[in-house]
Amino acid sequence: GQQLNQSPQSMFIQEGEDVSMNCTSSSIFNTWLWYKQDPGEGPVLLIALYKAGELTSNGRLTAQFGITRKDSFLNISASIPSDVGIYFCAGQLPSNTGKLIFGQGTTLQVKP
């Protein structure tokens, strides 16, 4: 099925470092959502973006909706051990449905 291109695939960083990941697509999206998933659990919504150029923060997390509407990035500042997990971007195409198209995920590991 259709997927977004998410990178990097994995990251191994030191506690306190900043992290950046992004998603790109050849299609235009109406909405970008960023989720975090712990093993065996459901994805947890972190940030939702609705307008091109929008920059939104949630604590140490900041995400942006790209101007072209074809990309988005997520930054995590001053990482801590509990940031460990898999981060997914998801987009909604302009349509009368809300179905999400997901990126492949970025696995983040944080070394204390």
Added chain:
Amino acid sequence: DSGVTQTPKHLITATGQRVTLRCSPRSGDLSVYWYQQSLDQGLQFLIQYYNGEERAKGNILERFSAQQFPDLHSELNLSSLELGDSALYFCASSVSGSTPYEQYFGPGTRLTVT
């Protein structure tokens, strides 16, 4: 806690069998989505219901079917199960059936077909 509930948490069954997964959306949400997560395919959209009616279909096999009941809970039926159907199945819900609205995911059902 997202407010979306799914049962059962785990399901182990044999090839050829049929199972039913259940989902209750967040209070006030009218739309329910089903997703499948496998190691090789990632998170894939299966089907969406909005206020009892099918709204969108994704890569859902003909052996799979779903419905949304008047109380808005939804069930995903998987029949003639194959080994490759082993995966995590997630339900998500949103207020509306179209964009741009957030979707909240349940804890998932882990299906193992032996």
